[in-house]
Each structure stands twice: as structure tokens, then as C-alpha cells.
Amino acid sequence: MAEAAQAPRRDVGAEFALELTGLSKRFGALAALTDISLKVRPGERRAVLGSNGAGKTTLFNCITGDFPPSEGAVRFFGEDITRFAAHERIRRGLRRTYQISLLFNGLTVFDNVYLACRGVSAGRFSMIGLSPRDPLTDAADELIEIVNLGEVRDAPVADLSYGQQRQLEIALALAGAPRLILFDEPAAGLSPKERRELIAILGRMPNHIGYVIIEHDMDVALSVSDRVTMMHNGRIFKEGLPDQIEKDPEVQALYLGSGHD
Amino acid sequence: MADVSEAAAPLGRFDLTRIPAHIWVIVVLLLLVPTFTSGFVQFQIFGWAFILGMISLSLMILAGYGGMVSLVQMTAAAAAGYAVAIFGASAVAEISFAWPWPVAVILAIAISVLVCVISGALAIRTEGIYTIMITLAIGSAFFYFTRQNYTVFNGFTGFNGVQPPQVFGVTWNDPTPFYYLTLACAALSYFFAVYLARTPFGLALQGVRDNPRRMAAMGYNVNAHRLAAYAVAGVISGVAGVLLVWSTGQISPNTAAIGPIIDILVITVIGGINRPIGPFVGALIYVVLRTYSLDVLTALGLDGERFKLLIGMAFLLIVYFSPDGMCGIWDRYITRLWRDPKREGADG
Ligand SMILES: Nc1ncnc2c1ncn2[C@@H]1O[C@H](COP(=O)(O)OP(=O)(O)OP(=O)(O)O)[C@@H](O)[C@H]1O
Numbered sequence: 001m002a003e004a005a006q007a008p009r010r011d012v013g014a015e016f017a018l019e020l021t022g023l024s025k026r027f028g029a030l031a032a033l034t035d036i037s038l039k040v041r042p043g044e045r046r047a048v049l050g051s052n053g054a055g056k057t058t059l060f061n062c063i064t065g066d067f068p069p070s071e072g073a074v075r076f077f078g079e080d081i082t083r084f085a086a087h088e089r090i091r092r093g094l095r096r097t098y099q100i101s102l103l104f105n106g107l108t109v110f111d112n113v114y115l116a117c118r119g120v121s122a123g124r125f126s127m128i129g130l131s132p133r134d135p136l137t138d139a140a141d142e143l144i145e146i147v148n149l150g151e152v153r154d155a156p157v158a159d160l161s162y163g164q165q166r167q168l169e170i171a172l173a174l175a176g177a178p179r180l181i182l183f184d185e186p187a188a189g190l191s192p193k194e195r196r197e198l199i200a201i202l203g204r205m206p207n208h209i210g211y212v213i214i215e216h217d218m219d220v221a222l223s224v225s226d227r228v229t230m231m232h233n234g235r236i237f238k239e240g241l242p243d244q245i246e247k248d249p250e251v252q253a254l255y256l257g258s259g260h261d
Numbered sequence: 262m263a264d265v266s267e268a269a270a271p272l273g274r275f276d277l278t279r280i281p282a283h284i285w286v287i288v289v290l291l292l293l294v295p296t297f298t299s300g301f302v303q304f305q306i307f308g309w310a311f312i313l314g315m316i317s318l319s320l321m322i323l324a325g326y327g328g329m330v331s332l333v334q335m336t337a338a339a340a341a342g343y344a345v346a347i348f349g350a351s352a353v354a355e356i357s358f359a360w361p362w363p364v365a366v367i368l369a370i371a372i373s374v375l376v377c378v379i380s381g382a383l384a385i386r387t388e389g390i391y392t393i394m395i396t397l398a399i400g401s402a403f404f405y406f407t408r409q410n411y412t413v414f415n416g417f418t419g420f421n422g423v424q425p426p427q428v429f430g431v432t433w434n435d436p437t438p439f440y441y442l443t444l445a446c447a448a449l450s451y452f453f454a455v456y457l458a459r460t461p462f463g464l465a466l467q468g469v470r471d472n473p474r475r476m477a478a479m480g481y482n483v484n485a486h487r488l489a490a491y492a493v494a495g496v497i498s499g500v501a502g503v504l505l506v507w508s509t510g511q512i513s514p515n516t517a518a519i520g521p522i523i524d525i526l527v528i529t530v531i532g533g534i535n536r537p538i539g540p541f542v543g544a545l546i547y548v549v550l551r552t553y554s555l556d557v558l559t560a561l562g563l564d565g566e567r568f569k570l571l572i573g574m575a576f577l578l579i580v581y582f583s584p585d586g587m588c589g590i591w592d593r594y595i596t597r598l599w600r601d602p603k604r605e606g607a608d609g
């Protein structure tokens with residue numbers, strides 16, 4: 001993974017990468033999240049499961065600052081980031097992908113990844129033209145290789161297949177020196193082959209990078225995670241090791257009942 | 262704006278070959294203009310068009326690259342013009358400080374940047390029509406304030422007798438020197454704007470335009486980028502404002518009345534709001550119409566004021582048929598004749 005210049009780590013010893021306490025989010029009368037408390041250790045891989053509308057994406061939005069929670073606190077490596085703007089959280093090593101791809105369609109794959117690399121390093125306001133000697137050019141190309149998009153490096157994003165756009169989503173989240181990545185349904189809509197590639201990419205990620213992955217497919221979720229959190233109706237419903245969750249009768253009932261396959 | 266903005270970013274890597282051949286032809290022709298035109302054409306047509314083109318270019322950078330339609334650019338230029346008159350020398354000796362011209366010019370550009378940044382700070386949290394309204398409100402506030410303030414701005418009459426400096430023994434408001442001075446400034450700002458598109462800042466600005474939420478999720482302070490764009494635009498409108506006051510020798514509230522403010526938007530849209538050449542094309546069309554339609558209309562026994570009707574109609578036609586202005590028309594109907602037809606879909 002490309003290491004770009006980032007704020008020095010003062011909190012290497014932090015016990016938790018992510019610590020949510022009493023997090024709630026209301027949209028008018030709708031309680032999308034209610035009293036969520038969650039702890040993720042550094043380097044941990046956590047899956048979040050839950051039926052449609054359970055509040056998983058909303059949880060991510062509150063963690064990254066896309067919008068503020070109604071109540072509760074978010075700590076990132078020990079630091080209270082509840083009131084931080086989104087970009088300040090990202091600069092501390094938090095990353096995310098979006099459930100519905102949020103890319104720069106008019107730009108090329110390279111430009112997209114380059115922008116992501118630049119966003120978490122110095123020189124965001126530089127008015128010196130891009131050049132092949134720029135170290136971030138190499139960083140971007142490295143990421144493009146990691147997600148297997150080398151062949152479409154210079155193609156506009158609008159020309160990419162759906163699967164390729166999903167890979168690009170991931171590349172954008174890997175830029176710089178991430179410490180915790182939130183993946184919002186990266187496998188949704190992928191072909192079986194693309195799924196296997198995705199699982200391989202996740203498996204190759206360095207150990208010190210933790211992630212939280214939202215995934216509907218139980219098999220994928222269990223194979224890429226150390227721990228699983230189940231959500232239902234905006235609350236945490238169950239948490240445990242993958243095989244515990246898989247065997248849990250309540251989880252099984254809920255999953256079969258909610259019509260997922 | 263959504264469909265228009267796609268075309269804004271030239272996507273290739275930056276180098277001189279990215280500047281299309283017809284631009285180089287135009288550059289050579291422009292260098293030769295004084296050999297076959299009158300002083301009137303050099304000064305009143307080209308000089309004026311370059312100045313208006315630069316002010317419009319500052320709008321193009323904000324609107325085309327950044328998605329922010331700012332109507333404060335004419336006001337920023339006028340503020341720079343006032344600064345030249347106030348800090349430099351003018352016929353209104355009671356007010357003017359008569360400081361050396363480099364000081365006055367630097368202060369003028371700084372003031373234009375300040376006007377843009379303050380307006381930007383008020384406008385960046387808004388979008389679309391609200392940005393237009395806020396910046397227009399700032400522009401009209403400036404207009405009424407300068408008209409009523411006599412101690413600093415000399416009220417309704419403003420300043421006259423503002424002379425450009427004698428440098429290298431050249432009188433810079435003689436037609437040919439002035440032509441080359443404005444051409445140089447216009448060309449520099451044009452190439453800068455082209456270059457900017459392929460710098461981290463320019464690329465990020467286009468990212469902010471297309472997808473501010475994702476930009477924030479990649480570590481960018483979206484509002485800081487918008488504000489910086491206003492500052493950059495302020496430099497260009499500032500230089501243009503200095504040239505403007507040197508060209509006419511005077512500056513008054515009417516320089517940045519509502520009419521001229523709207524004219525900048527009209528010029529930019531007529532030329533093409535999404536690429537740096539657009540504002541200059543628009544400015545040339547505007548100046549030619551403005552200069553000659555008066556004669557033509559009076560010769561036909563019509564009211565000279567109908568010029569505004571002509572410009573208005575041109576504006577309407579362009580907006581209706583080509584949201585990307587004259588440049589869009591060029592792309593669609595002329596370039597098509599010899600370029601790969603497959604690109605059409607992507608552009609249109
Ligand atoms: N911006 C918003 N404004 C209003 N309501 C919202 C907003 N975002 C989400 N909601 C509502 O909050 C609830 C939780 O939505 P969320 O997107 O977090 O669910 P999810 O678990 O990600 O579901 P899915 O599996 O479909 O992605 C839903 O009822 C949704 O309609």
C-alpha cells in the first residue's frame with residue numbers, strides 16, 4: 001500500500017480503532033439508528049449484516065461525517081471525532097466506499113485514483129501541472145494494479161463496466177495510509193468471478209489495516225471477517241464470531257424471514 | 262449545468278500539443294493584427310475584447326471548473342480599477358495618493374482578490390440560483406455604495422485622468438502598445454486557465470464541482486477549494502480591472518452597474534462557459550456587436566439602443582441551441598466534419 005505523508009501517529013497504543021457510544025440518528029420521525037455502541041480493534045475485520053433499511057449505510061454516514069449523528073459519540077483511535085468535518089476524519093486514516101458508486105464520471109480511472117491519493121497528502125492546492133515524476137503518480141498506478149484496473153487506466157469512468165466501477169470504488173478508499181476502511185456492500189451486483197477477486201483483494205490487505213464491511217451475502221461476509229455484527233431496525237441485534245453467528249437460531253430466523261438468499 | 266459540466270475538463274495530460282492547432286493559428290494572427298488594422302480596431306475592438314474576455318475568464322474558472330456562477334467578477338475588476346485611481350494618480354488630486362504605479366497595481370490586484378474571496382465566503386455554502394443572487398447583491402451593493410460615497414470613491418463621477426505609466430519610453434495607452442499589452446495579459450491568463458485544469462488544484466476543483474461529497478470523503482476541504490478558486494479568479498479580474506481603467510482613463514460606479522455585471526455572464530455564456538477560450542470568443546462577439554450594430558441600426562433608421570436587443574437575442578439563441586456557447590457550436594458543426602464521429606455521443 002502506498003504510504004503518503006500523513007499526520008504522525010500519536011495514538012499507536014489506542015485500544016480501539018473505532019468506538020461508537022450511544023449513537024443515534026433520526027430522520028424526522030424515523031429512527032434510523034438507536035443507541036448503537038460498537039468497538040472495533042485496530043486491524044480487526046468486522047462484517048455488518050442486516051436486512052434492507054436496517055441502518056447500516058446510515059451508520060457509515062455517521063462515522064465518516066457525511067452527516068452528523070443526532071446523539072452519541074464517535075472515537076477514532078482514541079480521538080473524539082464526533083464533531084469533525086468529513087475531510088478531517090479522512091485525513092486521520094478513516095476511509096469509506098459507497099453502496100452506490102460515487103465516482104468522477106468525466107475523469108479517467110487514473111485521475112480518480114490520483115485525486116484520492118492527493119486528497120490525503122500535501123499539495124492539494126498545488127498549481128504545478130501533473131507529471132510522471134510526481135510520487136503520487138506511482139502511488140496511484142500501484143493502487144490501480146491492486147484492484148486490477150491496469151487495462152482501463154486511461155479510460156473515462158463512464159466507459160467502465162459495473163464491476164470495474166466497484167473495483168475503482170475500492171481503490172479510492174485504499175489511497176494514502178488508511179487505518180480503517182468502511183466498505184458499503186462492495187460485492188453487491190458482482191459476478192461470482194468478480195466476487196472471488198474482491199475477496200482476494202480484501203485478503204491481501206496488510207494486517208494493520210482494519211475494515212468494517214457491510215455485506216448481504218452471508219458466505220462472503222463470514223469468509224472475510226473476524227467478527228460479525230448483526231443489525232436490525234436501527235439497533236445492534238447480535239455480535240459474535242462468524243461461526244457463532246452462522247449457527248445462531250435467531251439470526252437464521254431473521255435472515256430467512258427477511259427474504260435474503 | 263449538469264450535462265454541460267461533463268465536457269469542461271480537458272482530459273489529456275498537459276503539454277503544448279494539447280493546445281489545438283487552430284489556437285496556434287489564432288496566436289500568430291493575433292500577433293500580426295496591428296500590421297493590417299487601424300488603431301481604432303486595435304484599441305476599441307481587440308483591447309476591449311481582451312479585457313472583457315479576462316473578466317469573463319475569471320467567471321469561467323469559477324463556473325466551468327468549479328460549478329459556481331459568480332456575478333461579482335465585474336465588481337472585482339472595478340474595485341481594482343478604483344484602487345489604481347485612488348492609490349495611483351488621477352485628475353481627482355484631492356483623493357488620489359499618486360503612489361508609484363507598481364504599488365497601485367499590486368494593491369489593485371490584492372483588492373480584487375479580496376472582493377472575490379469575501380463574496381466567495383458568503384456564496385460558497387449556496388448553490389445555483391442562490392450563488393447568482395448573493396453575488397449579484399454584493400455587486401449592486403458596491404454600485405450603490407460607490408455612487409453615494411464621495412470621500413473615497415468620489416461618488417457618481419468617480420475618477421478620470423488615470424494614465425497608464427510610461428515604461429520603456431512607451432505610452433501604453435497608444436493603440437498598438439495597448440493592443441500588445443492586453444494581448445499579453447489575455448494570453449497569459451488563457452494559458453494559465455488551460456494549464457490549471459491539469460494541476461492538482463484544478464483537478465480537485467473539477468472534482469468538487471462534480472461530486473463534493475466524494476471529495477470530502479477523500480480528504481478535501483471542499484469549501485476551502487471553492488474559496489481558493491475565488492482567489493484565483495480575483496487575480497485575473499484584478500489584472501483586467503487595471504487594464505480597464507488604463508484604457509478609458511476613468512472609473513465610475515457605472516463601470517460595474519447591473520448592466521455590465523450581467524454582460525459578463527452573457528459574454529461567458531455566448532462564448533462557452535466550460536472552456537478558457539469561450540470567454541474571449543464571447544467578448545469579441547459582444548464588442549463587435551456593440552461597436553458596429555449602433556452604426557448599422559442608425560443607418561437603417563432604427564434606435565441605436567436596439568443593440569441590447571441584438572445581444573439579448575444572440576444570448577437567447579445560444580442558450581437555446583448550444584448550452585456550451587459558440588465553442589459548443591464549433592464542436593458540433595465544424596469539428597464534426599473532420600473528427601472521429603464516435604466522440605459525438607460523449608460530447609453532446
Ligand atoms: N438521508 C436520508 N433521509 C431520510 N431517511 C433516510 C436517509 N438515509 C436513510 N434513510 C432511512 O433510514 C433507514 C436506514 O437506511 P440505510 O440506508 O441506513 O439502510 P441500510 O441498512 O443501508 O439498507 P440497505 O441494505 O438497503 O442498503 C431507511 O428507512 C432509510 O429510508
Ligand SMILES: [Mg+2]
Nearest residue numbers: 056057058099
Ligand atoms: Mg445501505
